[in-house]
Amino acid sequence: MAPSVGIPGSGLAKGLAVTLRTMTRRSVTAQYPDAQPDLPPRSRGVIALFEENCTVCMLCARECPDWCIYIDSHKETAPPAAPGGRERSRNVLDRFAIDFSLCLYCGICIEVCPFDALFWSPEFEYAETDILDLTHERDKLREWMWTVPPPPALDPAAEEPKELAAARKAAEKAAREAGPGPGPAAAGPDSPGGAGA
Amino acid sequence: MNDALDVVLRLVAVLVVFLVFPLLVGQTEHKVMAHMQGRLGPMYAGGFHGWAQLVADGVKFAQKEDIVPADADRRVFQLAPAVALLPYLLVLIAIPVGPRGFVGETVDAGLIFVLAVMGIGVLGSLMAGWASANKFSLLGGLRTAAQLMAYELPMLLAAASVAMAAGTLSLPGIVAGYHWWWTLWQLVGGLVFFTAGLAELQRPPFDMPVADSEIIFGAYTEYTGLRFALFLLAEYAGIVVLCALTTVLFLGGWHGPWSGSAGWVWTLLKTAVLAFVVIWLRVSYPRLREDQLQKLAWTVLIPLALAQIALTGVVKVVTS
């Protein structure tokens, strides 16, 4: 019956050998509550909000497949920068909440955010005993921001990131022009990078 | 008076062994099986590597409601676990552990006694299977009966071979007559005995009567609480008894270096190694189908056992 293997019973012996070998090796069990899991950097645990970057553009709320992001805001006007100019208005965030009992962890909100205000955090221990408590408000989302790891380093021969390239070009241009004082070169590109802190 | 005290002490010792050793085997099975599958097994109960897991299980079983199905045959249903468990306690009494009367009670026809009483335990499964008023239980009972009838014969024949070699039916007598080359001489008989014993205990890979993926838990399907625990205890007590018997009959019991002072250690050690093999086989092999079971017994084990008896007879005649 056994296909062309020499000694009868060698298959049985092989089975025993496999189990015995496995017994001598370390088991793969993760003892979770006692030992924290070693999660990969891009783990999708929970969605964190870097609210300083949020401009209340509502893109995330609109793209969300099951509408689990709640955003309230009001408009504030600031006096004109120069006398006689137009008044400047900007949106101020009042409420930003994600209902994690509805969220399906698709990550579309994070992808569509044009200002890098939403991030994946590897934090996963936020179970609640009441489903209503799973709607987390902006302060909680902001706290999770501290658990977002810095993005992994680029590959050794990778292309330079766009932001850095732009910043370098701006700096070089400023250095070439040299004269017209402290230019706005350092302003722009830093802010997205700062999110990683 | 001293004699009575002696008997009572021996019986108490046997009872303690009967209650403790099956738990040890069960806990070993938890851990060995887990590690063979790349897991850790129980880790919490008792603190250190889950050593008290079976104690916790026992407490849990004791708390559960004892249910008898409405259509069941009440008395037979309730009696079955005791019938399954007690024979193993009786068998333990007759198994010698060390030289110079280190045994619960010397029985003259010990070998026959042990095999006879072990056969009674299966009646418990049959009673449970029939009295549960459940089709799965009945199927389990049927399979148990068929399996017992097929494997009792090779087991008896293999045991008879050893009795022929030793020229006695007494278990201490068999061990006392042992020489190291007996293990080689009786090797085939030993393998047949151990395999048939596994089948009689319904241990994997011979667990067709309780095949959980087909007939839920065979004859024990309707049992809960303590009665269910008694059936489980019977299974593990059966492992202890089978391994001890194989040790005594085929591996020379207490024989080994320093057997004069530490013979009982050898018996326990050999028994423990065999118990490990029982667990090991369970982890390694899938369940045999019913026709494969019957075929193995009738076309492999019985001819092998008969050949072993012939070999034993020839060697016995030549050497005497």
Place this chain on the structure above:
Amino acid sequence: MNVAAAHPGFLSPTGVEITFVLVGLATLGAAVLTVTTRQLVHAALWLVVALGGLAVEYLLLTAEFIAWVQVLIYVGSVVVLLLFGLMLTKAPIGRSPDADSENRPVALAVAVVAAAALVWVVVDAFRTTWINLHGAVQGSSRATGESLFRHWVLPFEALSVLLLAALVGAIVLSRRETAEPAQTAEPAQTTGSAGAARPGGGTGTGPTRAAGAAGKERD
């Protein structure tokens, strides 16, 4: 047979004798229940009690080897076979309505006659024979083996020939006259002693016939 020299008499019974009588009564009760109960499986289980009681009686008569063989063969195998057969029937959990063959008077008469004959024979044969409980054990396996193979070899061999005949008969009965599927032949080959050449060549007529043959074997 070595027996006690003095006749202790029937009065002032010893503990062993009292136990013997009590166990005998229990065995008798179990046996009566076996034939009178209306529940088939209960009858089989009472049979276990009766056979076990008999084994205890053997033990009390110091026939240890016989006692354990009694347990091994009757309780361990015959009753298991009986239960196996009962499970294959449609025996209900409760009383079987048609478990009475209406042969009670005849059965009772036969039982009484058989019992009377046995009691008479035993009493007549062993009237003054007393077993000395304190002397050498007379029912040990050595003593049994010696008397069996020295003095009673011929009956023993006759019995084994009888059993062989029964075995051959069972195989012949479970075979079919014409062509036979290969499956049912296998047990016959392993038991070996049959030796009868199968009428070969037939192609077998399919699973239904095999099942029929297997069913017959169980009966």
